[in-house]
Amino acid sequence: MKGGKRTAFVFFLFFFPFFSLAWGQEPLTLSRSIEIALERSPTLQAAREAIREAEYRRKAALSAFFPQVETQYSYTRLDEKPTFTIPGLPPTEVGPKDNYNWLTTVTQPVFTGGALRNGYLLARLGVDVAKWEFERTKQDLVLKVKEAYWGVLVAERMVEVASRALESLREHHRVAQAFYKEGMIPKNDLLQVEVELAQREQDLVRARNGLETARSVFNTLLRRRLDAEVKLAETLRYEPFREDLKACTERALEQRPELKAARLAIQMAKKEAKIAASGLFPQVSLLFNYERQGDEPSVSGSRYNPDEESWNVMAVVRWKVWDWGQTWWGVKESKARVFQAERNLQEAIDGVKLEVKEAYLNLREAEKNIRVAEKVLEQAEENFRINEERYKHQVATSTDVLDALTLLVRAQTNYWTALSEYNIARARLDRAMGERWR
Secondary structure, three states: OOHHHHHHHHHHHHHHHHHHHHHOOOOEOHHHHHHHHHHHOHHHHHHHHHHHHHHHHHHHHHHOOOOEEEEEEEEEEOOOOOEEOOOOOOOEEOOOOEEEEEEEEEEEEEEOOOHHHHHHHHHHHHHHHHHHHHHHHHHHHHHHHHHHHHHHHHHHHHHHHHHHHHHHHHHHHHHHHHHHHOOOOOHHHHHHHHHHHHHHHHHHHHHHHHHHHHHHHHHHHOOOOOOOOOOEOOOOOOOOOOOOHHHHHHHHHHHOHHHHHHHHHHHHHHHHHHHHHHHHOOEEEEEEEEEEEEOOOOOOEOOOOOOOEEEEEEEEEEOOOOOOOHHHHHHHHHHHHHHHHHHHHHHHHHHHHHHHHHHHHHHHHHHHHHHHHHHHHHHHHHHHHHHHHHHHOOOOOHHHHHHHHHHHHHHHHHHHHHHHHHHHHHHHHHHHHOOOOO
């Protein structure tokens, strides 16, 4: 292999990975964009951690059913040895100055009036609520990504519309300059075109800024650099939606995570009421005590008490007989919260129905706007073409061409906006129905 070819070959091998990365950057589909956002979202990570928190709380509640073991070790030094005195006799020592004690207690609850059981069921419901809150957060994020995705696409179309309008006006300006040089049009006619040309240049700058903003919003949701390149694989399109309002409402009432969480909130409030009512019943428990004593740290007895260890078993019944109604009013308070949770559920159901109807009507409105915008766009394109030809034959004025161009830009803007609004309305209807993203 000759030296030049060898150098080129080494150069290719060294830089090929970088070229591959540049060439291999595939445009992002909507599905992939959502996946990236779900993987990287700190809000979603926090919601996922909330599930773990609730699960830890459930395990803690479960542990309350089992025996609880406590142990303590103490040391007491007296100012003098304990003595026993009989009149007429010298004092007799009955204990040491140094006293060491080790006590271990095992407590097993037997009856708590349902407090332990309902406490565990309450914690388990908390896990389910955390899961539905996670699903709600997930659905909100999916909707934001969809809105940002379609926002970038419509912003790209707005740049395209502004660029084409500017190109068309520049071509018209070229023709107008030629006509002015030939004395075929007055100076103010040319100035009118130049003023409109400057306006179209500003419109293009504004459209490009709008595109950069839309891309920054999209990159923020995907946790990318604000200035990262955005290449999207989808296009603004119209896909008919066949379901009626009744079917959408039924699916929403069945699927919405907010409603599932609200129903669980009622169950949780009822469990809290039962826990409060458990204070009206006696609390029964078994206690086992094991104790060691001594005058040395080894707690192995002393010459005053050679039996260093002892144990006992107790059955303990505690019953708060009178507390001036504190427990009773606590039960009433918990029942009031049950009522509030039930009313909150009804209000949530009404809100979901209203949200679905509003999203459904917006979707149908956007669908009609697409059909109207398509017809207007065809007419505006034909109108602009005719006026351009008429101007070249000096049958029309620059005002006619500029007016036709304005109508065309407006028609193009309305068409792409209608397509974007339709896709966004479809995404919002999916969110209103509680559609899960898999």
